[in-house]
Amino acid sequence: MITLSRRRFLKISAATMAAATAYEGGNRVITHAAEKPESGTRTVPTFCNICFWQCAGIATVRDGKLWKIEGNPLDPLSHGRLCTRGTGGVAGHDDPDRLRTPLLRVSERGEEKWKAVTWDEALNFMADKMRKIAAEHGPEAMGAFIHGLGGSFFKHTLRAYGTNNIVAPSGAQCRGPRDTGYTVTYGDDASSPERTDIVNADCIVLIGSHIGENMHNTQVQEFAEAVGRGASVIVVDPRFSVAASKAKYYLPIKPGTDIALLLAWMHVIVEEKLYDKEYIDKYGFGFEQFVAEVAPYTPEWAYPETGIEPGMIRATAREMARYRPATLIHTGRNSSWYGDDAQRSRAMALLAALLGTWGRKGGLWIPTKMEIPAYPHPPYPQPKREAADNPGNKYPFTTESVSTGLRDATISGKPYPIKGWFVYATNLMYSLPSHEETIRAIQNLDLFVVCDVSPSEIAGWADLVLPESIYLERHDDLSTTNFKTPFVALRQPVVAAPDDQKPNWWIAKTLAEKLGLGAYYPWKDIEEYLEYRVRAAGLSYGQLKRDGVILGAPKPVYYEDGAPAVFDTPSKKI
Ligand code: SF4
Numbered sequence: 001m002i003t004l005s006r007r008r009f010l011k012i013s014a015a016t017m018a019a020a021t022a023y024e025g026g027n028r029v030i031t032h033a034a035e036k037p038e039s040g041t042r043t044v045p046t047f048c049n050i051c052f053w054q055c056a057g058i059a060t061v062r063d064g065k066l067w068k069i070e071g072n073p074l075d076p077l078s079h080g081r082l083c084t085r086g087t088g089g090v091a092g093h094d095d096p097d098r099l100r101t102p103l104l105r106v107s108e109r110g111e112e113k114w115k116a117v118t119w120d121e122a123l124n125f126m127a128d129k130m131r132k133i134a135a136e137h138g139p140e141a142m143g144a145f146i147h148g149l150g151g152s153f154f155k156h157t158l159r160a161y162g163t164n165n166i167v168a169p170s171g172a173q174c175r176g177p178r179d180t181g182y183t184v185t186y187g188d189d190a191s192s193p194e195r196t197d198i199v200n201a202d203c204i205v206l207i208g209s210h211i212g213e214n215m216h217n218t219q220v221q222e223f224a225e226a227v228g229r230g231a232s233v234i235v236v237d238p239r240f241s242v243a244a245s246k247a248k249y250y251l252p253i254k255p256g257t258d259i260a261l262l263l264a265w266m267h268v269i270v271e272e273k274l275y276d277k278e279y280i281d282k283y284g285f286g287f288e289q290f291v292a293e294v295a296p297y298t299p300e301w302a303y304p305e306t307g308i309e310p311g312m313i314r315a316t317a318r319e320m321a322r323y324r325p326a327t328l329i330h331t332g333r334n335s336s337w338y339g340d341d342a343q344r345s346r347a348m349a350l351l352a353a354l355l356g357t358w359g360r361k362g363g364l365w366i367p368t369k370m371e372i373p374a375y376p377h378p379p380y381p382q383p384k385r386e387a388a389d390n391p392g393n394k395y396p397f398t399t400e401s402v403s404t405g406l407r408d409a410t411i412s413g414k415p416y417p418i419k420g421w422f423v424y425a426t427n428l429m430y431s432l433p434s435h436e437e438t439i440r441a442i443q444n445l446d447l448f449v450v451c452d453v454s455p456s457e458i459a460g461w462a463d464l465v466l467p468e469s470i471y472l473e474r475h476d477d478l479s480t481t482n483f484k485t486p487f488v489a490l491r492q493p494v495v496a497a498p499d500d501q502k503p504n505w506w507i508a509k510t511l512a513e514k515l516g517l518g519a520y521y522p523w524k525d526i527e528e529y530l531e532y533r534v535r536a537a538g539l540s541y542g543q544l545k546r547d548g549v550i551l552g553a554p555k556p557v558y559y560e561d562g563a564p565a566v567f568d569t570p571s572k573k574i
Contacts, residue, residue, distance in 0.1 A: 037074025038064030049471030099467035100499035127514035131446035153508035169431035171400030178335035181345025187568030198222035203323035212242035262347035264302035274321035276356025285573035290380035326362025365557040367482035410441035427456040428457040474503035486552030
């Protein structure tokens with residue numbers, strides 16, 4: 001039972017802010033009455049941070065106030081249009097509930113009593129505790145839960161400090177099971193953003209994927225386009241979803257029985273020899289065993305399991321085969337449901353392979369990426385102990401860190417004690433199962449720091465709360481995400497942070513300097529870092545600042561166009 005009160009936290013935050021205005025030594029952004037107020041409009045290209053998709057946008061400031069953000073037409077992700085959440089992102093700047101100044105706890109953990117402190121005091125406190133943890137327990141005893149691009153500089157500081165215990169709850173909560181299913185099949189995961197060629201698909205199969213509700217901009221735009229040109233849509237969902245309303249075939253399946261349907265679909269495709277024989281001969285491994293495995297799973301067997309009539313299972317299997325290879329079995333994303341999720345994703349991956357759609361136009365493209373050299377820094381120290389989240393490779397198939405494993409180690413002290421937590425941009429009260437276990441783990445810590453933009457429930461338990469500026473007020477590292485078109489995008493400040501919030505890069509760099517790790521930050525400020533990287537890639541930083549996005553030379557993303565067919569599996573085949 002969480003006893004936190006967000007309202008109470010906010011009240012404290014507001015009160016400490018009032019106190020914060022009185023002290024000296026902080027670095028607050030203050031608008032002096034004598035300064036001439038900004039008038040007119042100006043635009044600043046940047047990219048969105050409301051979700052991980054990282055659509056590029058152009059923000060407009062009117063008379064000195066952040067007014068709006070729209071899509072950047074140069075951006076291959078947004079095509080000049082943001083989703084409704086991205087458009088609403090400007091509200092974060094004036095949000096009255098924001099964290100405003102560093103807060104240091106003054107009572108028991110969870111009692112939500114803090115005092116406002118300067119950044120100097122805050123980061124000295126953190127660095128002193130981290131030094132003590134390293135001296136008494138080794139640097140690996142400092143753990144971190146970090147989510148998103150904004151965490152990259154914190155990861156850098158923590159690796160320089162010597163810990164390998166950096167995890168992301170988003171893996172187990174979201175993509176982890178899916179990426180395991182695809183990786184054991186193809187030797188590569190489903191990518192992020194997903195490698196789904198919706199725009200070129202003639203048949204789109206959504207099983208556990210709610211386009212229109214899990215609003216990922218490019219996918220929604222491409223789905224609308226595909227529906228508009230008459231693509232056949234098959235939706236499997238217990239609920240009549242938005243996507244289901246556009247479907248040619250809607251299959252209201254019993255919850256938790258997707259694998260039965262997937263097995264029956266594969267049974268029909270094999271039995272009726274509707275699969276892509278040439279593709280399987282070329283890229284497949286173990287097809288005979290696979291045929292034997294799916295033989296018992298007839299549509300009649302699947303009917304009582306799934307509630308989907310055998311005739312409908314056969315009709316939809318034939319529909320998928322009719323359009324192959326331009327049949328997209330959407331990989332889904334938020335894939336942690338029932339505990340059999342890696343196998344469900346594996347079945348989806350195998351169905352795509354039967355139809356010959358991995359690496360094919362209208363199916364699942366091969367991602368490309370713009371290569372941007374890193375800023376040189378000294379090598380990280382080699383941790384002396386293996387990461388505590390997955391001791392002895394207890395979860396051998398996971399492709400990511402195990403966030404509950406780090407929490408377990410913090411509770412049990414095994415394989416070794418974890419004495420510090422740094423939490424960035426993830427509310428562990430919701431991103432880890434069991435509040436009670438999270439609170440038990442927190443009580444074992446010598447240091448607990450949360451960095452966020454708003455007073456999340458997990459911040460209520462922290463010893464130290466660090467207020468970050470929102471994405472419209474800061475630079476971040478470059479975005480060079482996997483996509484069909486290689487590109488680089490720049491995030492840059494549109495307006496100043498209203499109070500004593502700081503960008504993540506500044507916090508991470510200042511902390512590193514206080515820890516004696518300044519050599520890992522040889523640059524003076526973030527623009528020096530960004531400009532170095534962009535120039536090292538042979539690009540113009542001035543152009544990137546002006547346009548927000550620079551596209552790279554196109555690379556093939558389909559096997560038929562020359563994309564490499566590489567399967568990093570033991571057999572080197574699917
Ligand atoms: S999908 Fe929407 S919220 Fe996510 S980055 Fe794009 S515009 Fe922002």
